[in-house]
Amino acid sequence: MISYILRRxxxxxxxxxxxxxxSFLMMHYAPGGPWSSERAFPQAVIDALNAKYGLDxxxxxxxxxxxxxxxxHFDFGPSLYYKDRSVSDLIAQGFPVTLTYGFxxxxxxxxxxxxxxxxxxxWHNSWLDYLAVGISIGAQVLPNFVMAPILVLVFTLxxxxxxxxxxxxxxxxxxxxxxxxxxTSFMASIAxxxxxxxLEVLNAGFIRTARAKGLPMRRIVLRHALKPALLPVISYLxxxxxxxITGSVVIxxxxxxxGIGQYFVNSALNRDYFVxxxxxxxxxxxxxxxxxxxxxxxxxxxPKIRY
Amino acid sequence: MTLNxxxxxxxxxxxxGPGLAFAAGPQEGETLAESQTFTYRLLDEVPTLxxxxxxxxxxxxxxxxLFEGLxxxxxxxxxxxxxxxxxxxxxxxxxxxxxxxxxxKWSNGDPVTAGDFVYAWRRAIDPATASPYAWFVEMTxxxxxxxxxxxxxxxxxxxxxxxDDQTLKVTLEESIPYFAAMTTTSTxxxxxxxxxxxxxSEWTRPGNMVSNGAYVLSExxxxxxxxxxxxxEYWDAENVHITEVTGLVINDVNQALTRYLAGELDxxxxxxxxxxxxxxxxxPDQATSVPRLxxxxxxxxxxxxxxxxxxxxxxRRAMSYAIDRDVIVNAVLKGGQSPAYIFTxxxxxxxxxxxxxxxxxxxKERDAEAVRLMEEAGYGxxxxxxxRLIYNTSENHQKIATVMAxxxxxxxxxxxxMQNFEWKTFLEIRKNQEFDVARGAWCGDYNEASTFLQLMVxxxxxxxxxFANDEVDALMLETKTMDDPNPNYAQVEAILEQEVPVIxxxxxxxxxxxxxxxxxxxxxxxxxxxxxxxxxxxxx
Numbered sequence: 001m002i003s004y005i006l007r008r009x010x011x012x013x014x015x016x017x018x019x020x021x022x023s024f025l026m027m028h029y030a031p032g033g034p035w036s037s038e039r040a041f042p043q044a045v046i047d048a049l050n051a052k053y054g055l056d057x058x059x060x061x062x063x064x065x066x067x068x069x070x071x072x073h074f075d076f077g078p079s080l081y082y083k084d085r086s087v088s089d090l091i092a093q094g095f096p097v098t099l100t101y102g103f104x105x106x107x108x109x110x111x112x113x114x115x116x117x118x119x120x121x122x123w124h125n126s127w128l129d130y131l132a133v134g135i136s137i138g139a140q141v142l143p144n145f146v147m148a149p150i151l152v153l154v155f156t157l158x159x160x161x162x163x164x165x166x167x168x169x170x171x172x173x174x175x176x177x178x179x180x181x182x183x184t185s186f187m188a189s190i191a192x193x194x195x196x197x198x199l200e201v202l203n204a205g206f207i208r209t210a211r212a213k214g215l216p217m218r219r220i221v222l223r224h225a226l227k228p229a230l231l232p233v234i235s236y237l238x239x240x241x242x243x244x245i246t247g248s249v250v251i252x253x254x255x256x257x258x259g260i261g262q263y264f265v266n267s268a269l270n271r272d273y274f275v276x277x278x279x280x281x282x283x284x285x286x287x288x289x290x291x292x293x294x295x296x297x298x299x300x301x302x303p304k305i306r307y
Numbered sequence: 308m309t310l311n312x313x314x315x316x317x318x319x320x321x322x323x324g325p326g327l328a329f330a331a332g333p334q335e336g337e338t339l340a341e342s343q344t345f346t347y348r349l350l351d352e353v354p355t356l357x358x359x360x361x362x363x364x365x366x367x368x369x370x371x372x373l374f375e376g377l378x379x380x381x382x383x384x385x386x387x388x389x390x391x392x393x394x395x396x397x398x399x400x401x402x403x404x405x406x407x408x409x410x411x412k413w414s415n416g417d418p419v420t421a422g423d424f425v426y427a428w429r430r431a432i433d434p435a436t437a438s439p440y441a442w443f444v445e446m447t448x449x450x451x452x453x454x455x456x457x458x459x460x461x462x463x464x465x466x467x468x469x470x471d472d473q474t475l476k477v478t479l480e481e482s483i484p485y486f487a488a489m490t491t492t493s494t495x496x497x498x499x500x501x502x503x504x505x506x507x508s509e510w511t512r513p514g515n516m517v518s519n520g521a522y523v524l525s526e527x528x529x530x531x532x533x534x535x536x537x538x539x540e541y542w543d544a545e546n547v548h549i550t551e552v553t554g555l556v557i558n559d560v561n562q563a564l565t566r567y568l569a570g571e572l573d574x575x576x577x578x579x580x581x582x583x584x585x586x587x588x589x590x591p592d593q594a595t596s597v598p599r600l601x602x603x604x605x606x607x608x609x610x611x612x613x614x615x616x617x618x619x620x621x622x623r624r625a626m627s628y629a630i631d632r633d634v635i636v637n638a639v640l641k642g643g644q645s646p647a648y649i650f651t652x653x654x655x656x657x658x659x660x661x662x663x664x665x666x667x668x669x670x671k672e673r674d675a676e677a678v679r680l681m682e683e684a685g686y687g688x689x690x691x692x693x694x695r696l697i698y699n700t701s702e703n704h705q706k707i708a709t710v711m712a713x714x715x716x717x718x719x720x721x722x723x724x725m726q727n728f729e730w731k732t733f734l735e736i737r738k739n740q741e742f743d744v745a746r747g748a749w750c751g752d753y754n755e756a757s758t759f760l761q762l763m764v765x766x767x768x769x770x771x772x773x774f775a776n777d778e779v780d781a782l783m784l785e786t787k788t789m790d791d792p793n794p795n796y797a798q799v800e801a802i803l804e805q806e807v808p809v810i811x812x813x814x815x816x817x818x819x820x821x822x823x824x825x826x827x828x829x830x831x832x833x834x835x836x837x838x839x840x841x842x843x844x845x846x847x
Contacts (some may be wrong), residue, residue, distance in 0.1 A: 002340070032731025035439065038748070040738060040768035044456040052437035083355040084511045085529065093529055132619070149561055157569045164556060164566035192803050232616050253558040258531035262558070266351075271731055 001299070005292065011094035012288040015068060017067070019284045020277065024063050027276055034080040035269040053080060055273075066277065076281075077274035081267070087278035091260060095282070098247030098259035100170045104243045105183035110237070116196025122221060123230075132191060139188035144181045148254035151177045165256035178255045182248055186240055193236055198229040227301050234301070238294035242286045246279070332546060333843050339548065340824060340844040347574040348551040348563045350528045353554070356511040358493040359431040362439045365554075367493050372535055372552060372839050373518040374496040377405050377424070378476070378487055380836050382829035384656065384754055386488055389499065390419055390519070399788070400482040405475040411716070412540040413499050413521045414516075421469035423519075427498035429462035431789070443752070446479040446812070473481075485755045491836065492753070521547045521840035530556050532648050535839075541750045545637040548843035564763075567820050573844075576819035580703050582820050583642040592823040596643030598654045600833045601750035602759060605711070606772035612740045616692050621684040623807040626744075628677035629718045630711055630810060631670050639706050647811035649800045650763070654814075654833050656754040656768035656795070661797035663804050674718050681719045688720035695724045698746035699733035708746065737771050747771055747809070755836055756796045757786060763803060774808035783804055 034055075035046050052057040054065065069075040076087035111137070120132035155177060156164035162173050201207060202225055210220045247261025260279060266273035300304045333339055353366040358374050361367060371379075377391040378604065391405040411419035430436050432444040432455050432719045466478035469485025479486060489495065506515045513524045521544070522535035537550045555572065557563040560579045567575045578586060578594070586594040607617050607626075616622050617621040632646030645653075653660035665673055670783040678687075686692045696712060704729060712723035728736060737745045749769070751758040761767055764783050767776035782799050786792035817835045821828055827842040829835075 028731075031735040036731050036734045036738075038734070039442075041439060042442050042445065042456070042768070044453075044458075045437075045439060048434035048437040048441065048456070049439065051434070078508075079759045081354055082352065082529065083358055084508050092528065147561075149565070152562060152565050156571075157565050160441065160569065164569055164571055165562065166555065167528070252530070254562050255564075256531060256557050258528055258556070262530065269730065282424075 001296075008292050008295075012285070012292075013156055015288060016281065016284055019280065020067055021063060023277060024066070024279045025059075027273055028059060028062075030268075030271070030304070032271060034273060036271070042281040046205075046283070050303075053078065063215040066274075070281075076278045079272055079275050081270040081272040081275070089262065090275060091278055091282060094247075094258060094263070095262035097167055097170070097257050098252075098261055099245050100150045100250065101178040101182060101257060101259065102241075102245035102247060104175060104179045105186065106126040106237075106241055108179055109183040109186035109190055109244075112183075113190030113195050114186075114233070117233075118198055118221065118226070118229075121192070121198035122217065124199060124202075129195075129247070132195070136188040136195075139184040140192075142184065144185065144248065145250045145254070147184065148181045148250060150179070151181060167257045167259075174255075174257075177254070178251045178257055182244060182251050186244065189236065189240075190233060193233050194229065196231045198225060201225045201229040204228075231298065231302060234294055234297050238290045239287065242290050244284065246283050246286065309520070329526065333548070337826070338846040343549045343553045343844050344553070345549045345574070345825060345839055345842055345844070346555060346572050348567070348572055348576070348845045349554045349556045350560075351558065352556050353533075356516070356524065356527075358496040359436060359498060360438050360440070361493045363544050368837065369533070369535070369554065370493040370496060371491075371836065372518075372520050372522040373516070373524055374493065374520045375411070375541075376492070376496045377407075379838060380491055380834070381827070381834055382827070382831055382841065384829070384832040384834060384836070386491070390424075390506050391489075391490075392489055396467075398725060400484045401479045403479070403486055404470075405477070407473045408542060409473055410542045411519060412542060413519050415499075415522050416540055417499070417501075417517075418472070419497060419519045420472040420823040421475040422472070423497035423499065424475050424495075425465075425467050426500045428467050428495060429465050430498060430503075432456055432465055433462040433493050438494070440494045443489075443492060446752070447486055447489055447495075448479045450478045450480055450845040485753055486768075488753050488755070504699040506629045521838070522552060532556060541840075543840070545756055547840045549759070549839050552839045564820070573593050573825050574819060576817060578642070578818045578820065579643050580706075581639075583789040585842075586820065590820065593820045594816040594818075595821055595830070596816045597830050597835070598645070598652070598833050598834055599750070599815040599817040600652055600655060600754060601748060602647055602650055602652055603707075603746075603812045603815065604610060604650065605810040605812065606747050607744055607810075608740050608742055609772045609774050609808055610740050613743050614692070614694055615684065616684070617694075617743060619684045620806060621680040622686065622692070625680040625684070626715060626721070627717060627807050628665060628673040628680070629714050630812065631714060633670065633810060634714075635707055635710060636813050638843050639710055640703070640813065643816040643823045644813045647813050649709050650803055650809060651756045651759040651796065651800065652751075652814040652833070654755060655751065655756050656833075657793075658796065659793045661800050663800075665804070679720060686720070691720045691722055693724065694743040695720040695726065696744045697726050697728065697742045698734065699730045699738060700727045704746055711812075740771070740773060744810075745771055748815075750815070751834065757783070757792070760796060760799050763799065763808065772808055775807070776802060776806065776808075784828040 005105050035041055035049050040256040078083045079087055079090055116132040120129040123129055152164045162176055166174055207220060207225055210224050245257040249261045249265045252256060252259045252262035263275050263279045338566045349365050353369055355361055355364050358370045361370055375389045377389050379389040380387045381387045390407055392408050394403055394405040396403050407421055413419060413568045431438050432441050432452050434456060441456050443457055451460050451464045453758060454460040455462050455465055468476045470476050497519060502517040503510045509515060513527050516524050519540055521541045523538045525534045525536045527533040532553055532555045537547055563575045564579055566572055583594060607623050636644045636646050648663045648666040649660060650657055681687060696708060698708045708725055712725055715721040715723055731821055749759060749762060762769045763774060763779050765780055779799050779802055782795045786795045824845045824847060826845060829837050
């Protein structure tokens with residue numbers, strides 16, 4: 001197992017290097033650049049800016065020195081748009097925010113979605129099943145960019161219960177609406193996947209045996225069915241967890257949370273090269289990491305899987 | 308009244324002393340609210356709080372509070388004393404000598420001296436600083452600015468000198484009658500050398516920053532909010548009423564409106580597209596529209612890369628005439644914008660807007676003339692013209708482009724291939740003249756007509772259609788040495804009407820909601836430059 005983990009981590013290094021080179025190239029060849037603006041700057045200004053940020057170097061050298069600075073100094077470069085900030089600054093400030101609302105959204109989505117899915121499968125074709133399916137379809141088709149403004153309209157303007165946005169270090173009232181808006185569609189997917197895989201397991205031979213032995217349903221579900229039914233859910237949860245903790249541009253835009261989700265879109269629009277790279281590498285590294293975690297969980301849940 | 312007389316009058320009022328400039332403030336009978344706070348919406352995080360690096364309108368609003376330049380603007384946009392109590396000019400507006408007040412202080416108690424301006428201005432033009440706004444210093448024609456920016460001379464050679472702590476002498480290469488007005492731009496604000504040298508690029512963090520404005524930066528969480536609190540060291544602190552200003556970053560315009568209506572903010576701008584009339588009806592004392600010093604226009608590509616039909620002035624004029632600007636302003640935008648028939652906004656300071664022939668025609672007459680011109684040029688419904696129109700992706704731009712294309716199609720039979728691009732891609736395409744007609748907009752860098760009309764000079768980098776006219780070039784060159792440049796501006800506008808290199812569509816309005824308890828808003832300042840120190844909040 002240990003050697004497997006080590007092997008996987010070693011493979012991650014070239015994966016991330018390829019990610020860096022590809023992203024850097026795509027970014028570089030996108031039309032426009034960090035200095036294009038409504039006002040066309042004089043060439044001398046553009047030259048000075050390029051010189052300051054090393055963009056006057058040949059492309060291969062830019063990529064090499066960028067990578068070297070990460071490896072040697074853990075320095076992800078300056079932001080070209082937020083001129084008095086570095087990429088590390090921006091991520092250090094924004095990542096705890098998305099980590100917080102992402103983690104809670106994940107917890108809510110798993111708890112609610114999982115329970116709904118299990119209940120729907122156990123009481124298959126009952127009113128509970130239809131209700132659970134109805135809720136999950138409803139949550140799936142209501143995108144968060146529709147839900148976010150409705151939440152603010154209801155809870156801020158009409159009821160006056162919650163602040164309409166902001167973060168304030170993650171104080172409870174500021175976290176509620178982002179978590180609701182972010183978790184619902186994930187919750188819906190988890191409910192659907194749990195339900196169908198649970199149904200499949202409940203029809204399996206070993207469950208029939210357990211029933212024939214006269215075990216109570218509660219025990220069958222929790223002791224025998226749950227673990228195998230979770231396998232497909234877990235393979236969904238790995239990438240979903242990364243998606244949630246790296247934030248959502250919709251949440252950041254609608255709730256002014258100050259997380260890093262917005263950088264995925266804004267840094268590309270601003271051609272803020274090093275921020276694009278920073279969030280790409282962060283997401284890439286987390287994806288590699290959590291795919292590994294998922295594989296380890298697999299081995300733990302399913303004794304048939306051995307590495 | 309010419310610009311020079313305006314400035315002379317301004318200079319005269321400066322001599323009268325500061326009393327006149329601070330007449331605005333709580334009036335008799337007004338009761339101030341206990342908590343003097345002002346909270347407003349920021350569309351995006353301010354890219355930088357460093358005045359010399361700033362290139363952004365929202366950043367300028369913050370920096371005008373945190374820092375103070377030589378001159379400020381009042382509620383009408385007129386120049387009033389800032390750190391300088393006044394100035395004299397010599398050598399035909401090529402030399403400016405500013406006298407600094409002796410009680411101006413930095414937030415750490417240090418005196419603000421002429422040397423702080425010299426340091427800041429050299430810093431702004433120094434290629435090592437790489438300020439995107441270095442061009443602004445170059446535009447003032449301060450001596451040697453271009454050579455310093457190109458790396459040919461050291462920054463110490465810049466034409467600005469501290470004669471003594473209270474006297475700043477500026478030497479320009481050209482006659483710039485509006486130079487004093489340019490000192491209200493953040494690029495030319497002073498900087499505290501010791502702080503910048505100590506903290507490097509982190510000098511703009513709360514706790515590190517030393518500033519000389521009416522406010523100091525007390526809190527800053529990027530992409531969430533920042534707070535500026537009253538600076539007790541500010542020389543005029545006793546007349547500053549608002550004690551705390553908060554900028555909340557709210558990207559989404561509808562979300563901003565909801566939160567304003569929930570009472571979380573005192574001011575939001577702009578308003579969601581098209582909602583102004585309804586908001587005005589429901590909140591007549593809050594929804595406001597004031598003119599803004601910008602023009603929205605479409606450029607014709609005048610180069611070989613365009614459809615050759617556009618070389619024919621009759622085609623260009625027909626297309627301009629066929630645009631019903633009233634429809635765009637009243638049915639699409641609905642925010643108090645004004646239809647544009649000339650390039651320079653008519654409300655630009657000391658500008659005498661020339662009359663145009665087509666402005667006085669009815670739309671029906673314009674349409675008839677457009678059809679006639681188009682037929683004369685050999686195009687019509689039988690031999691249609693196909694043009695490529697580009698704009699950057701945005702709901703409003705799309706609406707306007709669609710309406711314009713429809714008008715051209717219906718009235719002139721012109722088929723328009725509409726293409727929209729993400730902003731930076733759009734800029735690249737427009738810069739390379741890969742279009743027939745392209746959306747454009749320009750906001751004045753300063754309140755004087757040349758900031759607009761310079762765009763029509765053949766070598767101007769903003770001249771997207773590459774319109775080239777020797778007469779325009781000569782007339783604009785001549786304005787620099789004229790006491791009253793208005794006759795030349797009128798002539799340039801007349802040439803634009805004759806040649807139609809651009810279609811002026813509308814002049815902007817700034818549309819916003821303001822808490823009626825906030826007083827002192829500069830409604831008459833067409834650059835929409837506001838200073839929180841001039842506000843006060845009435846008790847509800």
